Amino acid sequence: MNLKLFVWRQKAPDTPGKLVEYEAKDISPEMSFLEMLDVVNEGLIKKGDEPIAFDHDCREGICGTCSQVINGVPHGPQERTTVCQLHMRNFKDGDAIYIEPWRAKAFPVVKDLIVDRSSFESIIQAGGYVSAHTGGVPDANAILIPKSDADRAMDAAECIGCGACVAACPNGSAMLFAAAKISHFAALPQGRAEAKKRVCLMTKEMMQQGFGNCSNHYECQAACPKGIKVSFIAKLNREFMKSLGYNGEKDPGP
DSSP: OOEEEEEEEOSSTTSOOEEEEEEEOSOOTTSBHHHHHHHHHHHHHHTTOOOOOOOOSOSSSSSOOOOOEETTEETOSSTTOOGGGOBGGGSOTTOEEEEEOOOOTTSOEEETTEEOOHHHHHHHHHHOSOOSOOOSHHHHHTSOOOHHHHHHHHHHHTOOOOOHHHHHOTTOBOHHHHHHHHHHHHTSHHHHTTHHHHHHHHHHHHHHTTOBOOOSOOHHHHHOTTOOOTHHHHHHHHHHHHTTTOOSSSOOOO
């Protein structure tokens, strides 16, 4: 396969960027998208040009770092697939492919296709954890949890924090990400003790980081490589309503 690539190149956060045209020649349909970029970068290095900078780690679809917008779609055209799992057989010989970084105020571009997603880490640090002592594994297993609650918690825990929901949302909202993390803990007894504090702190931090509001476009659900449902946003809203009157120090009661 021979392809024409239009890749966003930006040397630094404070410099302007632009789309630059490249050729990807003799690409195997069995290559992953990142392997194709590796081939292009090898050619650039041989010519003495600077390679395209992009994030990646596990290349197994579980870490979420391979964040790229491909032809206007976060993670590309295949549903429930990260860029590292996207194969070139999804494209045709002669195709033009546009590759850009996440576009959101809260995700500033670091270089080329790499963005700073530390704002997600700030949301987690604000309250995305359980600080109560739950004992060892045998003690934790002694806590009976209804299967429906466990299943819902696991569905929410599938979120890998890639940021595709933010990149897809016209408002740059992180509601699906925050909702998945909050819903994960809210479904389990270990997380309910700090539920009111958690939802208050995490939603406050989300706003402070510059993310937009949710206006029910559902693009987040469509772009999510793990299929996180927008129903978790409804769960976040319910948890937030339960927290009304919480002053950050004591539980106001039911």
